[in-house]
Amino acid sequence: MDIRFDIIIDYLPLFLKGTLLTLGLSLAGVSIGLLLGLLLGLGKMSARRLVRLPFVWYINFFRGTPFLVQILLIHFGVVPLFMKPANPIVSAIIALSLNSAAYIAEIFRAGIQSIDKGQMEAARSLGMNHVQAMRYVILPQASKRMIPPLGNEFIVLIKETSLAAIIAAPELMYWGRAAGGQYLRVWEPYIMVALIYLVLTLSLTALMDYIERRLKTE
Template identity: 65%
Template sequence: MDFNFQIIAEYAPFFAKGVLYTLGISLVGILCGTILGLGMGLGRLIQNPWLRMPFTWYVNFFRGTPLLVQLLIIHYGLMPLFMSPPNPVVSTMVGLSLNAGAYIGEVFRGGIQSIDRGQTEAARSLGMTHAQTMRHVIVPQAFRRMLPPLGNEFIVLLKDSSVASVFATPELLYWGRAAVSQYMRVWEPYVTIALIYLFLTLTLTYLLNYVEKRLNQHDPSQAAKKELRAARGAERHLG
C-alpha cells in the first residue's frame, strides 16, 4: 500500500484548525450540557408526575433518537428561526449541548439517588433548606461518583462532534473529507484523523483519571460528613 505523506503535510494546517474547532465545540457542548443536565436531573427527581413529565420526555427524546437526526432538525428547522442563514458551528454547539443535557441529566439523577437518604434527613435536622442540603451535602458527594460517567460523556461528545461535518462545520472530519475529495484517496486523511482522535481521547482519559485520583485524595465532602455525624451524635445524646 502506497501511503502518501505529502497529503498529510499539505493538510496539516487544516487538520490543526479542525482540532481547535472540535475541542471548542465539544467544550461548549459539555459545559452547557452539564448545566442543562443538572436541571434535567433535578427535574427527574420531582415527586409530582405531571411536573416531572416534561423532563422525562426531554430525556426520552434526546436519548431515543439519533444525534444526526437531532442536528439536522436543529440546523435546518430550529436555527433558521433565530439566524439566517444558520451558522453550522452554532447549530452544532446547540445540538451537542441539548443532546449531552439528556445523558448528563441521567448521570446527575443516578449520582444524587446513590447518596444515603439519611444524610439528607440529618442535614434537614440541622435546619438546612432543601436547596442548601443539595448544594452543601448531596451534590459534593455525588460529584465524585459522577465524575467517571461525566468524563465518559465528554469523550463520547468529542467523537460525536464529527457528525456535524455533514453540514460543513469545519471540524476535524470536515477537513479529512475535503482531502479525500481533492485527492480521491481515503487512507491518508482518514487514518490521520483516526490517530488524532485516538490521541485526543487517550489524553482526555488520562486527565480525567488524574482528576479523579486527586478528588479521592482530597474529598470535599468530608467536612459535611463530619458535621452530619456530629448532628446525629447530638440527636442521640438529646434522645
C-alpha cells in the same frame, strides 16, 4: 500500498485548525450540557408527576433518537427560525449541548440518588432548606461519584463532533472529508483524522484517571 505523505503535510494546518474547533465544540457542549443536565436531572426527580413528565420526555427523546437526526433537525429546522442563514457552528453547539444534557441528567440523577437519604434528613434537621441541603451536602458528595461517567460523556462528545461535518461545520472530520474529496484518497486523510481523535480521547482518559485517583486519596 503507497502512502502519500504530501496530502497530510498539505492539510496539516487545516487538521490542526479543525482539531481546535472540535475541542471548542466539545467544551461548549459539555459546559452547557452540565447546566441543562443538572436542571433536567433535578426535574426528573420531582415528586410531582406533571412536573416530572416534560423532563422525562426530553431525556427519552434525545437519548432515544440518533444524534445525526437531531443535528439535521436543529440545523435545518430550528436554527433558521432565529438565524438566516443557519450558522453550522451555532447549530453544532446547540445540538451537542441538548444531546449531552440528556445523558448528563441521568448521571446527575444517579449520582444524587446514590447518596444515602439520611444525609438529606440530617441536613434538614440542621435547619437547611432543600436547596441548601442539595448545594452544601448532597452535590459535593455526589460529584466525586459523577466524575468518571462525566469524563466518559466528554469523550463521547468529542467523537460526536465528527457528525457536525454533515452540516459543513469546519471541525476535524470536515477537513478529513475535504482532503479525501480533493485527492480522491481515503487512507491518508481518514487515518490521520482517526489518529488525532485517538490522541484526544486517550489524553482525556488519562486526565480523568488522574483526577479519579486524586479524589480517592483525599
